Amino acid sequence: xxxxxxxxxxxxxIQSQRMANNKARAPLTPAVLHxxxxxxxxxxxxxxxxxxxxADSQGKVTMGPGTLYGSLGRxxxxxxxxxxxxxxxxxxxxxxxxxxxxxxxxxxxxxxxxERYRExxxxxxxxxxxxxxxxxxx
Amino acid sequence: MAYEHxxxxxRKLYAKLLRFYPQSYRERFGEGMEQTFNDLCREQEKxxxxxxxxxxxxxxxTSAGVFRENVRFTTMPLTKIIRVLLVAxxxxxxxxxxxxxxxxxxxxxxxxAFAWVxxxxxxxxxxxxxxxxxxxxxxxxxxxxxxxxxxxxxxNAAAGIIGDGPVNLMYLGVIAVGFVGAVVARFQxxxxxxxxxxxxxTQMLVPVIALMMWKAGWQGLLIDPNSPHPPFHPxxxxxxxxxxxxxxxxxxxxxxxxxxxxxxxx
Numbered sequence: 001x002x003x004x005x006x007x008x009x010x011x012x013x014i015q016s017q018r019m020a021n022n023k024a025r026a027p028l029t030p031a032v033l034h035x036x037x038x039x040x041x042x043x044x045x046x047x048x049x050x051x052x053x054x055a056d057s058q059g060k061v062t063m064g065p066g067t068l069y070g071s072l073g074r075x076x077x078x079x080x081x082x083x084x085x086x087x088x089x090x091x092x093x094x095x096x097x098x099x100x101x102x103x104x105x106x107x108x109x110x111x112x113x114x115e116r117y118r119e120x121x122x123x124x125x126x127x128x129x130x131x132x133x134x135x136x137x138x
Numbered sequence: 139m140a141y142e143h144x145x146x147x148x149r150k151l152y153a154k155l156l157r158f159y160p161q162s163y164r165e166r167f168g169e170g171m172e173q174t175f176n177d178l179c180r181e182q183e184k185x186x187x188x189x190x191x192x193x194x195x196x197x198x199x200t201s202a203g204v205f206r207e208n209v210r211f212t213t214m215p216l217t218k219i220i221r222v223l224l225v226a227x228x229x230x231x232x233x234x235x236x237x238x239x240x241x242x243x244x245x246x247x248x249x250x251a252f253a254w255v256x257x258x259x260x261x262x263x264x265x266x267x268x269x270x271x272x273x274x275x276x277x278x279x280x281x282x283x284x285x286x287x288x289x290x291x292x293x294n295a296a297a298g299i300i301g302d303g304p305v306n307l308m309y310l311g312v313i314a315v316g317f318v319g320a321v322v323a324r325f326q327x328x329x330x331x332x333x334x335x336x337x338x339x340t341q342m343l344v345p346v347i348a349l350m351m352w353k354a355g356w357q358g359l360l361i362d363p364n365s366p367h368p369p370f371h372p373x374x375x376x377x378x379x380x381x382x383x384x385x386x387x388x389x390x391x392x393x394x395x396x397x398x399x400x401x402x403x404x
Contacts, residue, residue, distance in 0.1 A: 046170045047177040064196055065174045066203025069167040073207075092177070098170050 028113050031071045034061050036080065036102060036110040043084055043101035046072070047092075072100060080106035141189070145179045148193045155197060158204045160211040161326065171200070222265055226257035252295065260288040270325040273401050279327075279394030283334060286387040287313055299380055300348045301361040301371040308344045315340045316388070327399035334392035338385040345381045349374070 028036070038044060038052035050068055053061055063071075075081045082103055086096040102110070152175045156168050175196060182192050230250055237243045245253075268280040290309055293299060298306040316337040323329020352369055361369045 046174040050174065050178075064199030064203075065171045065178075066200040066206075068174070069171050070203050070206060073163065073167065095173055097173055 027116065028109060029071075030061065031063060031067060032075060032080070033110070033113055034063075035068075035071055035075065036106055036113075039081060039100060039102040040107070040110060043099040045089060045097035045099050047097075048089070049100065075106070078105075079103055080109055141183055144189050145176075145183065148179065148189065149176060152196070152200070155200055155204065159207055161324070163207050163211070218265055219262065222261040223258055226254055226261055229257050230254055256288060256292060260284050263287075267320065267325055271327065271398060273398045275394050275401060276327055276398035279330070279391045279398060282387065282391040282394060283316065286384060286391065287316065290384055300345060300377050301367055301369055302365050303361045303369075305348045305351065308347065312337055312340045312344065312384075327395045327402060331392040331395035331399060334388050334395060338388035338392065341381055341385045341388060345377050348377075 034053040034057060035049055037056055038049045044052060046065065046068060049072075050063055050065075053063060072081065076083065080103060081100050084099045084101050086098050088094060088096055149172070153172055156164060156171055159168065178192070178196065179189070182189055230253060233243070233245055233250070233253060237245060264280055264284040267284075268277040271277060271280070291313065294306050294309050299309065300306060316333060319333025319336055320330055323333050357369050361367060361371065365371075
């Protein structure tokens with residue numbers, strides 16, 4: 001029997017690495033999606049990720065350190081991101097910080113998630129639904 | 139100036155809160171979390187926003203993270219739990235078989251239920267705590283402590299160590315000291331060693347307190363009124379001797395935890 005992982009970066013808990021690979025196209029949680037988006041451009045430290053997520057979502061998504069680092073830990077375990085060396089941020093103080101960068105599996109998961117979103121938007125457009133439309137007859 | 143003072147205070151408190159994360163998590167992310175908290179404090183300062191509600195939210199949010207990660211780190215896989223419960227059930231075959239062949243062995247349903255609870259608790263306790271350490275010394279130490287606790291409760295339930303009066307309930311205090319100590323030590327080797335040394339001391343305090351009760355004339359606590367035995371049965375030397383054996387077992391377990399701690403730091 002293979003090694004068992006508990007990967008809950010997906011809304012549905014995935015029990016093994018093999019399942020994670022097979023389900024790379026499975027939907028990601030909002031926190032993971034935003035973190036992957038923030039890291040897709042360049043590597044960032046914790047505070048940098050937090051600020052980027054806030055900027056990308058126009059302030060709608062805010063994460064505290066508890067949520068952020070919990071997600072980072074699970075994403076590292078799932079192989080979506082990895083830690084890079086400690087270094088100083090020239091725009092901040094002299095403290096050396098751990099930076100996080102997206103992996104190729106992370107890029108693949110992000111691309112799959114964005115593709116899913118595109119498909120959802122395409123369906124909505126096809127059905128001429130706008131966000132203010134009373135969908136499903138409600 | 140007052141603002142900086144407040145930030146320093148909150149940072150200190152936040153660092154203390156981070157100590158409640160599981161050790162491996164804290165080692166990996168603790169520094170980054172402290173830095174991030176500090177960065178967020180500075181951001182508040184620059185924007186001249188109030189600190190109290192911000193700090194309150196940060197502490198609440200991080201406390202939720204502490205809870206989540208501790209649950210994640212300590213949750214035993216269901217398969218392990220089922221395995222332990224099956225073994226506990228399997229062990230009941232021993233007394234069940236004995237009841238057919240040994241004269242006078244006639245346990246009721248309550249006896250089997252008690253035995254099952256004892257086997258299951260010892261097994262689950264060992265499985266849960268031993269998963270917290272990586273060294274063989276740590277796992278053996280946990281096994282030693284669980285076995286000692288099991289035998290202590292079993293003997294007490296079967297016959298009692300000091301006569302057969304309510305004084306034996308004090309031994310639950312011995313188990314409680316070990317349990318609370320382990321939780322306070324967060325199952326770290328060096329803390330576990332201290333907890334078990336404390337358990338050994340508590341173990342030896344029980345006969346001392348019982349002896350004082352006897353000398354004070356509190357016979358009702360020492361022996362059941364219908365008991366055929368005298369108070370402090372089976373005698374001062376055997377009672378102290380048996381307690382010393384248990385205390386030595388606790389100390390043995392503590393020593394193994396110390397070894398595990400040294401191995402972890404070397």
